[in-house]
Amino acid sequence: MEAVYLGIVLSPLLAALIVGLGGRLISRPTAHWVTIIGVLASFLLSLLVLKDLIVDGAQVYNGTVYHWATIGNLSMEIGFLVDHLTALMVSVVTLISLAVHIYTIGYMKEDPGYQRFFSYISLFTFAMLMLVMSNNFLQLFFGWEAVGVVSYLLIGFWYKRQAAIFASLKAFLVNRVGDFGFLLGIAALLWATGSLDYKQVFDDAERLSGVSITVFSGVDWSILSLACICLFVGAMAKSAQMPLHIWLPDSMEGPTPISALIHAATMVTAGIFMVARMSPLFEFSETALSLILVIGATTAFFAGLLGIVQDDIKRVVAYSTVSQLGYMTVALGVSAYSAGIFHLATHAFFKALLFLAAGSVIMAMHHEQNIKKMGGLRRYMPITYWSALIGTLALIGFPGFSGFFSKDALIEAVHVSTAVSARYAYWCLLGGVFITALYSFRMFFLVFHGEARTELSGKKTPKESPIVMTVPLIILAVFSVVIGWPTIGPLLFGDFFADSLRVLDHHDVLGMVGTEFHGPTIFIAHSMMSSPVVYLAGAGSLTAWFFYLKRPDLRDLIKQRIRLLHHVLVNKYYFDYLNEVFLLPRVRQAANFLWHFGDENIIDGRLVNGSARTIASVSSVIRNMQSGYLYHYAFSMIIGLAVLVGWMVLRT
């Protein structure tokens, strides 16, 4: 199987290298054929791995394929850990990537950077696969940074746009903050266990939970909590949790296919995946779990609110992504890791679907992204309309759609949890359900229903997108509808993740929910009867219908009433403002100080040039001893001899 694992990882890399380095030898068709075949191979192989694990009951693979270096006792390796969690992630990643590859043929048809784009998204697939298949922290970090780099390249793909450059830089810098924490977390684990290998670190987790280190004198922290919190800081940046979420909405400056692939379906879920993968560590740190719970709940609710006031079609979906990532984070916080991963998987399908549908709309509207200028598109693009509807229903959790199963189970798990902030999280999530439905249908109605708000005739008549774009939409729509039915049982309440995730007995909230689980149909009925979730979603949708289709005139009135709140929301809680006004000047001052004083004065001035000047002056003094006079030379020899003789005599 080792060859299969290598094949999964290397075929996208190979494709990316061929297309990326091939230059003019690679025509447009070659570019998309090579990369699509690479990703397709990867996808088929990952299905093989999935079948191998599920049907044939193969053993979990944990092995090293390449020994890179040894430093002291530290062994640096490239290895794979292939269990059910990995297999699921790999399948989801490659499937979405495949859909996006195909979609891109249509979406980027006119772009001069066609080959470059395909090379990048294949490279991204490789990096993401390295990340999820890793069996050690070093490779995880490599994948983590590599997806970050490709994300940076793709956000700034249209490098002539000022906004795109700014957004890519912002994404990169915010992620640096997270990476710093992530690296510290890895370093803490390395320091405490002496190993970078998952298995060795995980086996050590129970012992570590009792070990504490002195951070400052008098302040003792559990080393495990410290490491877990640091790791989670990394996850916060990558998975856009407040307050490090600010880069994700801006990242929408990139082309839409990558918004779907990277900034909705896969890369941003890396943080969720990482925490789930580290569940044997996080389980032993109540502190870290509580922090995760609070951050996730806050993000789920407050990011959703922002979605209501956005007018850019992609930004609405982006804030929805941030909010849904918050849901997943909450699941991690109450130790319902499998619920988090389940939501990750279903979300990947319907969010990719929504983004691709949005891309289709943007194409039809000739790169107009403002939903206030759209409307009535239902008539012109039926396939996009229906797939967007399916995506929206899945997102808000309409009974029977994939999002319903994952979200409902997740909220139920939080409901029964006894964790410290579980109450707070529960109310945040319930509020989030209402808001999700509100902003989703707001966008849906504004785009597809009602009257067209701009001229849509003549040359500007919107057309349905070409088949290479609608086929991925249909595939993803099908998955968004059906994927929940067969998977909820084994994933959440069965033992699918038995060997991948670790949950302590007193944390096992899903086990409690699971006692009442008797198949998907009964699950739907049960939740209709006992949980407010479905009704909240319905209420949100109705509200959207009322204000955006029935009585649009009331909107201004309400806006007047809640002017202050509206102002706060439009300004995105002033996060960017605070950063720019308070943080950035300080950072700039500090940087200037370090540059002028630390670098120029101390390091360059004193240490580097200063020592060089000293040596140069010493040098010119000593060279004067070389006077050229023979008797000086002879004298120095005699002196040398005399000193040596004297030294020897004195020693005896």
Added chain:
Amino acid sequence: MADLILAAPEIFLICAICVVLLTDVFLPADKTIVTYSLALLSLVGTAAMTAYFSVGETVIGFGGSFIADSAGSVLKTFAYLMVAICFLYSRDYLERAGLLRGEFFVLGLFGLLGIMVIISGHSLLTLYLGLELLSLSLYALVAFNRDSGICAEAAMKYFVLGAIASGTLLYGISFLYGVTGTVELQALGQYFREPDALSLPLLLGLTFIIVGIAFKFGAVPFHMWLPDVYQGAPTPVTLYVGSAPKIAAFALTWRVLADGLLGLHESWADMLAVLAILSLGIGSIVAIAQSNLKRMLAYSTISHVGFILMGFIAGTEDGLRASMFYTLTYVIMAAGAFGMIILLSRRGFEAENLEDFKGLNARNPWFAFVMLMIMFSMAGVPPFVGFYAKVVVLESLLATDMFWLAGSAVFFTVIGAFYYLRVVWYMYFVDPLNEESLEAATDFRVVLSVNGLALLVLGIFPGVLLNLCARVLS
């Protein structure tokens, strides 16, 4: 008769020298090329003799004053190679400078004979004889360009200071003989195996001998002759002085200190440590202030000598191996560096200033790269062989817990990197002073290229030469 076979290469060489000398006398002045060819032929012949008669085991002959062993054979072979390279590089230059005379080759061969005698010397007197033979040839070589004042001055200084050093060495030997009653290294080694053999006269003798050795190496504070001689002598002579005799100096130190006087290790190691640190320091620092490349290379030699001495200080087999490796690789680097100076020189113009290397990359990228390899190797930048040479020496020091020695060696290496890199900077980042292309014979170009590439190849496969050193020394 068995003894004579041990010395077969030496005997062959002296016969060959007589033939070369006599031929040269009867040749017209414009046929010196014949002398040159004959000299190269004698080198090939001597190498063949060495290979043919090398016994593979250690044999001591001539009543204990002569030794033939495989380490000696390797050192000698390298010496032949260096002298051959020196002749090759020199011919063109000498011809252009009007100095192409048979004496150059004859003296060079005599010097080589001295080197061989030192390498095979197994009594203090044999070693002294070899040393004098080498030194006298070198004095004459330095003064080779009779009409040049600076040459004569350099030769004069060298001769006077060399005489003092020889006297010192001989005086030290007499002390040893007085106490121990022998000059044979084997007997001396035997003597020092007794406990309580240490006495003041012995220490005095040792000190004088070390001064003599330090002078040969050019270790501080007995280095004063070195910059003046390097600068004053014609570049081919500098090349000669800077390469093969270093092998002899290594052999001398090895035979006398690390072999014969190993019992006094503690005493001489301390002295060598002081000399090594001083050499490294003065060599690295003063080289920075030089604008003359030959002079800069002289100081660079002094700092490299510090490294070679450091290998001896450890007193272990690893240290000895490191010293030998360092010496052999250093002479290759030095030959290349002076070869480059010769390459850049033209009729009536010595390209001996740093400035002459400005913009070399624009004039001839390949030889700029060769010089870059040489400079990087001297500075100790991986993957060039100079890096490994430094590493093995430092390893031998660390293995014997001499941390401060190793630390200061690294410190001075960092300082030294400056002036090597300055040459690279001149070649690649400064505009050339003149755009003239380089002219040189094909054989010269080829050998110089191989010389530079050898640094890279040896750097990538340092194990080959390292293992050879380890094998022949054990």
